[in-house]
Amino acid sequence: MIQQREERHVLTEISTDVVFFTVRNERLCVLLIQRDKEPFANYWSLPGGRIGREETLDAAARRMLAAKTGITGVYLEQLYTFGGIERDPRGRVISVAYYALVAADRAPLIPERPDIRWHEVEALPELAFDHAEIVAMARRRLASKLEYSTIALQLMPEKFTLSELQAVYEQILGEELDKRNFRRRLQGLGCLEPTDELHRAGKHRPARLYRIKRPGRVEIFK
Amino acid sequence: MIQQREERHVLTEISTDVVFFTVRNERLCVLLIQRDKEPFANYWSLPGGRIGREETLDAAARRMLAAKTGITGVYLEQLYTFGGIERDPRGRVISVAYYALVAADRAPLIPERPDIRWHEVEALPELAFDHAEIVAMARRRLASKLEYSTIALQLMPEKFTLSELQAVYEQILGEELDKRNFRRRLQGLGCLEPTDELHRAGKHRPARLYRIKRPGRVEIFK
DNA sequence: CCAAAAGTGTTGCTACTACACCCATGG
DNA sequence: CCATGGGTGTAGTAGCAACACTTTTGG
Known part of the structure; x- marks a missing residue:
């Protein structure tokens, strides 16, 4: 089973990715996770993963955040669903992207996990998959929501x-x-x-x- | 295989549903299709279906419209992804909803298909699944887009x-x-x-x- | 007393609302 | 000539942009 997911899979998979924003010392930041496996080993990526069989989309997104940071109860909103055919080299993965906001005082660095970090959006590293596109859309959405x-x-x-x-x-x-x-x-x-x-x-x-x-x-x- | 899809399935499926709008004799209308099978036999529903393994989401939505109406080249935009656990009684189906717009002169009734019809949004029949919710969201989105x-x-x-x-x-x-x-x-x-x-x-x-x-x-x- | 950020009003402009009458045509 | 929808302007208002100085504090 695990083997199968590492190999090129045949079915369409569905996952969620979350753009988790905060503001740290007056800079807009996004939570990124450094991948340790191929594809995109060592690249930074958004928190995300497969949606459970009995789990709503929102719940899945919240679970991704809680799993990586322990943070719960944040503002969360669906962003867009990304379905590019080649977005994951392992096979077809459709991703329902969310974005979330948390106050700086609830968003500490986790010192023992240097692979999970807040990055200033103005200075992002190269991101895995199409995650740069997802972050860009989340920023635009957030900016336009400020107006109204x-x-x-x-x-x-x-x-x-x-x-x-x-x-x-x-x-x-x-x-x-x-x-x-x-x-x-x-x-x-x-x-x-x-x-x-x-x-x-x-x-x-x-x-x-x-x-x-x-x-x-x-x-x-x- | 066909048997399996009629039965309660185990995997999460992904589909698309499209709210196809037009204006016919000064009334906003939506294209609906009358189901002939359970669940929701005889209920009206949105055009939709499974997303192909090698097909983008947009392409899938366009395919649904073309398949039911022959209409192509319309304005199309992703609306929202609906992932309620019980939205389809056969099992878990996540649906990436779209809405589309077509000019009245390109949106004829198809006389030989009484099960495919334009319905005034102010007088919709009871809809299958969560399609009423999808239509409602599409209407709100369309109305708010008029402003800007x-x-x-x-x-x-x-x-x-x-x-x-x-x-x-x-x-x-x-x-x-x-x-x-x-x-x-x-x-x-x-x-x-x-x-x-x-x-x-x-x-x-x-x-x-x-x-x-x-x-x-x-x-x-x- | 100096540096640094907090706090405070006014003016002009633009964009929206509300509102009523004449025009061109077919019957 | 009448009924019908097509077409036009103005005045008031509300909300936004631009703009500079005084206040309070710590060092």
Whole structure:
């Protein structure tokens, strides 16, 4: 059985791959896993694998994340299904791709697993299979969702400053934003709640910390 | 082999289902096929079927349409992949759903096939499997794409009046639009070209016919 | 007192909404 | 000449972009 999966297989297989985003020190990052087997040995790849016989697609995607990182309960959304005939040299594999978001404070490096790492999306290594294409599509989707939803809040820790949030937006959009316009817009959405805490971070005025009013909820507008 | 597919199968199968839209006499319609076998015998269903071993997903979806209607070269886009565990009572079937658009003048009824018919989306019969859910999602996607793309032009014949186009928008959005605002917006997109022909349709002023400047091209804006 | 980031308002422009009348034709 | 749908402009508004200075703190 194992033998058969290493060989070129005859049936069409179905798997899932997940683009797992976080923001680490103000950089958008993706979780990658270094392969230790052919094909693409030593290449980095997305977490993924076969979908179980009695498992929904979402559940499979979550299982991939939990298996590699232990992280659960994240925001997860189906991205696209990739069905290129030659995307896996072992045979036909159709992959239902997802993307997921997790707050930086829940996304530690795992020191004992140097083969599982967060990589800055601006400096990705060469990826296995068609995973570069999958990451590119996930980035576009995420960027376009910023415009009409509160999805970016899923990348924030429990408490954060507006400047930190702005940095996340800028990182995803790849452009700088005007501070006053940004703050007006975000505060106007009614999704943020100021706490009475301040964040002191250096020799300058401390920043107010905000909290998400309805954590876990992504609001769509317009 | 055929026997095996009629029985409850063990492996996960992968198929595609296509929501094929057109507009017939000012109503948004979907192509449905009446099943003649269990499960869901006599229910209406979407055109669909298994994906070939050496066939891309898009190609499979196009093949389904061509097989049932002979129509080719239509606008086609992947919608979502449905993987509910119990969506097919025969066993696990994951379906990559697509939607497609065709102009009314290319979408005739096939009189000798009463089991293949265009149905108004506002008056659908009960559908097999989870096909009602798939149609609902396709409608939402189509409606939201109207706002920021020229996708609706894919439903128009070669030449059409602005009033006909407006009727298509209203049908998809499910609301009435202001004539002057609509015309200003559409003409401002630069995708339409007035012809020098007029359409005479009754005892009133004839309407100018327009043509799509770049047929087959769907422009995204904003 | 200096450096550094936090915080705050106004103005112009653009894009959308709402709205009513004349035009060309067929019968 | 009447009924029918085709065709046109304007005024108000709301939301977005551009833009610079004051505040608070740590060193």
